[in-house]
Amino acid sequence: MASDSNHEPKVPLRVSNLKAYVWDVEDVATLRAKHHICGVLAGTLPHLSQQNVFLGLPLVLLPEEVVLLMERQLAVLIDDRNAHTPPSAEALAHWNAVRExxxxxxxxxxxxxxxxxxxxxxxxxxxxxxxxxxxxxxxxxxxxxxxxxxxxxxxxxxxxxxxxxxxxxxxxxxxxxxxxxxxxxxxxSSSELVWYASATSTYYTLETAREAGVWTYPATPYERAKCRVYQDLWEKGNFMGGGIKFGGDFLVYPGDPLRYHSHFVATVVESPEATLMPMEIVAHGRLGTATKKSHLFCEWDEDKEQVTYFSVEWSGFG
The missing domain is CATH 1.10.287 (Helix Hairpins)
Structure with a gap:
């Protein structure tokens, strides 16, 4: 899925404590409709603050989603903490007067x-x-x-x-x-505040953000394997979400999760030499079948730079 990154505005991802947030509704819609990036809503709604079923902004992105967007030049990282400079008393009074x-x-x-x-x-x-x-x-x-x-x-x-x-x-x-x-x-929106200096805290590549200590993912072979598996599934047109509640790394949807159930639970295997226990295969196979899904073991080969998939389902005999 090629992206026309040179002709469309980049989505600002505001980073705080090594997590990326999206605070603008239009950006959330762009990520979902154009780029197959769903994230997870984490904020409470103004009049429904005591419930946790229907949530609102901000949208929290998986680290693999952030890496994909940055490598495709579809987003920029903003150090949200340093972008907020303390306003003067006069600026704060003027801002309050304008709002009133x-x-x-x-x-x-x-x-x-x-x-x-x-x-x-x-x-x-x-x-x-x-x-x-x-x-x-x-x-x-x-x-x-x-x-x-x-x-x-x-x-x-x-x-x-x-x-x-x-x-x-x-x-x-x-x-x-x-x-x-x-x-x-x-x-x-914070970006509309005169003292929100996002221009001085914006990073356009993962390397510059890593040098500044704003973003560190991926840092291990397993994290790099997760990023490559996520990218490969994304390029095949799938939507992904977190798979921890089904015992995997990702849930794989054939379309928008608002319209489809996930078909696969994906577990990342960081290399062809990684150990995979038989009991783990049995457990994933049974859990996937019980939840009406197939379980994917996604093996990343760093030397060949390719992903190999193994689908596991539980079958009963006799």
């Missing part, structure tokens, strides 16, 4: 729109009352004309009762406790 002014302007605009809608409803109601009164007046005039034509006294004709005439709407007495609520949009 923006909120007031939005409230005024919303109140103006509400008053316009109220006036439009009132005008529509007045038009309906006027038309109803005109219809009643025409009926009364027709009744009088008919009475005169038949030689009857007007007071002997049953005219529309005044009670049936429309009653004008009385203005409701305003309640002392009535409070109008409005939705106010307040920017929450």
């Amino acid at each position: 002014s923006s909120a007031r302007q939005q409230i005024v605009a919303a109140e103006t729109e509400r008053q316009s809608e109220k006036a439009a409803r009132l005008s529509s109601s007045e038009d309906a009352i006027r038309k109803r009164q005109e219809r009643e007046a025409k009926r009364a005039a027709a009744a009088r004309a008919k009475a005169l034509a038949e030689g009857l006294a007007v007071d002997e004709v049953l005219l529309p009762s005044p009670a049936s005439a429309p009653v004008e709407d009385r203005p409701a007495t305003p309640s002392k406790n009535l409070v109008h609520t409005f939705n106010v949009t307040i920017p929450a």
